[in-house]
Amino acid sequence: MATIAEILEEKTLEVKDFEFTYASAEQASIKKLTMPIAKHSITALIGPSGCGKTTLLRSFNRMHDLYPGNKYDGEILFKGRNILQEKEDLINLRIQIGMIFQKPTAFPMSIFDNVAYGMRLQGMKNKSELSDRVEKALKDAAIWKEVKDRLKHDANGLSGGQQQRLCIARAIAVEPEVLLFDEPTSALDPISTSGIEELIVELKERVSIIIVTHNMQQAARVSDYTGFMYLGELIELGKTEDMFVTPREKLTEEYITGKFG
Amino acid sequence: MTHTQKRIIVNNIVMMLSTLSAIIGIGFLFWILGVLILNGVDALSWNIFSQEGAPPGYEESGLKHALIGQLMIVGVATFFGVPLGILAGTYLSEYGQQSKLAETIRDISDIMMSAPSIVIGAFVYAVVVAPMGHFSGWAGSIALTIIMLPIILRTTDDMLQLVPSTLREAAFALGAPKYKVIMQVVYRGAKAGILTGILLGVARVAGETAPLLFTSFNDNFLNTNMNEPMASLTVTMFNYATSPYEDWQKLGWAAAFILSMFILGLNILGRLFLLKKRGK
Ligand SMILES: Nc1ncnc2c1ncn2[C@@H]1O[C@H](COP(=O)(O)OP(=O)(O)O)[C@@H](O)[C@H]1O
Ligand SMILES: [Mg+2]
Numbered sequence: 001m002a003t004i005a006e007i008l009e010e011k012t013l014e015v016k017d018f019e020f021t022y023a024s025a026e027q028a029s030i031k032k033l034t035m036p037i038a039k040h041s042i043t044a045l046i047g048p049s050g051c052g053k054t055t056l057l058r059s060f061n062r063m064h065d066l067y068p069g070n071k072y073d074g075e076i077l078f079k080g081r082n083i084l085q086e087k088e089d090l091i092n093l094r095i096q097i098g099m100i101f102q103k104p105t106a107f108p109m110s111i112f113d114n115v116a117y118g119m120r121l122q123g124m125k126n127k128s129e130l131s132d133r134v135e136k137a138l139k140d141a142a143i144w145k146e147v148k149d150r151l152k153h154d155a156n157g158l159s160g161g162q163q164q165r166l167c168i169a170r171a172i173a174v175e176p177e178v179l180l181f182d183e184p185t186s187a188l189d190p191i192s193t194s195g196i197e198e199l200i201v202e203l204k205e206r207v208s209i210i211i212v213t214h215n216m217q218q219a220a221r222v223s224d225y226t227g228f229m230y231l232g233e234l235i236e237l238g239k240t241e242d243m244f245v246t247p248r249e250k251l252t253e254e255y256i257t258g259k260f261g
Numbered sequence: 262m263t264h265t266q267k268r269i270i271v272n273n274i275v276m277m278l279s280t281l282s283a284i285i286g287i288g289f290l291f292w293i294l295g296v297l298i299l300n301g302v303d304a305l306s307w308n309i310f311s312q313e314g315a316p317p318g319y320e321e322s323g324l325k326h327a328l329i330g331q332l333m334i335v336g337v338a339t340f341f342g343v344p345l346g347i348l349a350g351t352y353l354s355e356y357g358q359q360s361k362l363a364e365t366i367r368d369i370s371d372i373m374m375s376a377p378s379i380v381i382g383a384f385v386y387a388v389v390v391a392p393m394g395h396f397s398g399w400a401g402s403i404a405l406t407i408i409m410l411p412i413i414l415r416t417t418d419d420m421l422q423l424v425p426s427t428l429r430e431a432a433f434a435l436g437a438p439k440y441k442v443i444m445q446v447v448y449r450g451a452k453a454g455i456l457t458g459i460l461l462g463v464a465r466v467a468g469e470t471a472p473l474l475f476t477s478f479n480d481n482f483l484n485t486n487m488n489e490p491m492a493s494l495t496v497t498m499f500n501y502a503t504s505p506y507e508d509w510q511k512l513g514w515a516a517a518f519i520l521s522m523f524i525l526g527l528n529i530l531g532r533l534f535l536l537k538k539r540g541k
Contacts, residue, residue: 061434095436105431108449117445118435167431174435 002034003248005238007225012178012208013037013060014077018084020055023069029055031232032074037178037225042200042209044223044240046216048261052232053212057180060210061097062090078178095122097178098171098207103187104163106155111147114155114166118174133173141169142199161192168199172207179203181211185218197222216256220244228252294521301518304511309519314481314492317506324516326483327497331520333485334398334477334493335467338405342466343459346410350417350455355443367418370411381407382472390476398487401477405466412465416458417451424450453534460531464524470495494520 014037020030030052037043045053055064062083064070075082083093095118107114115134116124124130134151138144143165147158155166164184171179181200185193200209200222213219219226220240227237228249236249247253255261312323349366357363385404390396424447432442448455478490479500494516502513 063430063434066430066433091436091438094434099431099434101427101431101434103427105427107428107432107446108452117432117437121435121437121441170435 002234003236003238004035004234005225005242007036007038009038009041011036012039012078013210015056015075016077017074018056018059018076019073020052020059020064021071021073022055022064023067023071028073029232030059033232033234035227035234035237037208037210039208040204040206041224042204042211042222043225043227044219045210045212045227045229046214046219046255047229047235048255049214051229053229054182055232056229057182057210057212058099059084060178060180061094061099062088063099065090095174096176097180098174098176099180100164100167100171100182100184102183104160104167106158106163106166108154108156110152111155111158111166112151115170115173117170122174134169137169137173138166140172140203141165142195143169159192161188161195164188164192164196165199168196168203172203176207178208178210181209183212183214186214193218216244228255230255297514297518297521300511300514301521304515305518309512309515313483314497317504317509319508322508322512324494324497324512324519326480327492327494327516328519329483329485330398330477330480330492331467331494333487334401334473334491335405335463337398337402337487338409338466339459339463341402342406342409342462343413345406346413346458346462347417347455349410349414350421351443353414353418354421355439355447367415370414373407373411374415377471378404378408378469379471379475382475385472386475396476396478396490398477398484398489398491400475401473401491401493402487404472404476405469408469408472409462409466412462413458416461417455420451420454420458421447423454453537457531457534460527460534464527464531467527468495468520468524470499474499 015033015035018030018033018035019028021028033056045056047053058064059072059076060078060083064072072084074084076084078093078097081088107117109117112131112134115137116130119130119133124133135144135148138147143162146162147153147166155163158166164187168184184200185196188196197218200211203209204224211219211223223240225237226240226243228235228243228247228251230251236243236247236252238248243252244256247256306323308321308323310323310325310328312321313326314324315322353363353366357366382404385400385407389400389403393400428446428450429442432446433439437445473493473496477493477496479496480490480492482492484491498513498516498520500513501509501516504510504513
């Protein structure tokens with residue numbers, strides 16, 4: 001049974017006895033996992049490669065539904081409902097729970113159109129409102145200054161770090177409640193990385209954030225809560241400052257002191 | 262002789278042989294182009310574009326009928342072949358994926374791609390021309406559509422599959438429904454490749470003769486009614502070039518020249534699109 005620190009803040013998501021099995025897998029990749037996620041905080045998921053961090057993250061926006069045969073069990077509660085139900089409106093869910101990927105995923109269109117993409121999906125057509133919100137999103141993602149003179153240019157002309165911030169702008173433009181980050185800096189240089197980290201910390205004012213990282217320093221720098229996963233299970237969840245100083249599980253201690261992983 | 266010396270000598274021999282082969286290959290290409298340009302340009306005149314066919318010996322004869330017929334037959338084939346091919350390719354890549362049905366369609370279309378075009382002509386003769394009782398432009402277009410379809414279908418399929426799946430996932434993650442992911446993101450990512458497929462498909466059918474002999478047949482005068490036999494550059498070229506009349510043979514050269522330049526242009530354009538894409 002995992003050691004889970006008490007979370008005093010309001011929760012945005014609650015994972016309960018969650019299991020996940022890939023279509024091609026013999027056994028579950030996530031096993032009986034229970035985990036609260038605090039609102040307006042940053043929760044980091046750490047653990048050795050293959051322990052199920054990405055699998056858990058992609059369950060929050062039902063990304064696994066894109067490929068046939070994957071199986072969810074248990075509950076993930078969001079706004080009082082279990083989002084794993086068949087009848088869940090995935091489009092609506094994904095508008096509220098956004099995702100940033102490991103490699104930047106700028107669409108093959110202009111910078112402006114990239115950021116406007118989600119808003120246009122929701123039917124926003126008014127030009128001045130669109131450009132106001134694009135500007136705001138780009139400012140919030142700290143990339144406005146670099147791109148304001150070339151909004152009509154192809155987004156693929158930007159550097160990796162810029163593209164990742166563009167993707168963040170695109171995700172926050174639709175004002176989601178939760179943002180999921182899957183190792184968002186693993187493809188970036190150190191300077192871009194610290195820029196993205198600062199940005200993530202600023203964003204928690206408005207969104208709840210879950211970030212998967214294989215970098216423990218990063219977890220320690222940005223997160224309020226850290227969950228340590230091992231072999232598809234949550235071993236320990238606690239306040240980040242406590243967990244890195246006084247982990248309560250032996251396995252956690254061994255992992256953060258670099259004995260394995 | 263040391264091992265290294267031996268290696269250097271073998272290396273040089275192989276290099277010489279392959280360079281020689283390349284020169285022979287390119288030599289033939291330029292020979293063909295040279296003969297074509299020499300005879301073709303010589304045969305070109307304003308009459309080629311403004312006059313229809315005429316009996317041998319007439320001053321005023323040209324290829325207007327064949328040019329217009331060619332454009333109509335290929336145009337109609339493109340009009341049907343391109344959307345059908347793109348939709349079918351989209352099904353394979355985005356919906357069928359690795360399913361049995363999709364793999365079967367891929368296999369069949371690969372077989373169709375290597376089927377001799379004269380067989381397709383005979384098929385269309387049997388199912389369209391024979392029941393209708395006469396040759397027609399429509400029948401020609403149908404034959405060319407069938408030849409074009411697998412080319413466009415397979416390039417679309419391949420090019421869509423080259424679009425990274427994370428790009429699709431990113432669009433889904435913003436709440437896009439599947440058809441919008443495909444139309445707004447995946448197509449854009451594969452635009453250059455699909456265009457190349459279309460151009461190569463059109464270039465391929467534009468040079469077809471055998472299937473047209475069975476379907477649209479020929480007409481020595483201008484006809485714009487797709488329901489009747491129709492002239493094409495290729496069949497006209499075949500008829501004129503094999504005739505004993507010198508002025509007709511000249512027209513045959515002109516037809517060959519125009520057709521080759523058209524197809525060469527399409528091929529170059531298609532490759533430019535791909536280069537532009539890779540260069541990014
Ligand atoms: N598409 C898949 N199909 C089958 N098994 C998978 C798939 N993706 C991941 N897995 C397996 O699920 C487990 C968890 O993987 P993942 O969530 O990617 O780990 P992490 O992100 O922590 O490195 C691993 O054992 C991995 O092999
Ligand atoms: Mg991962």
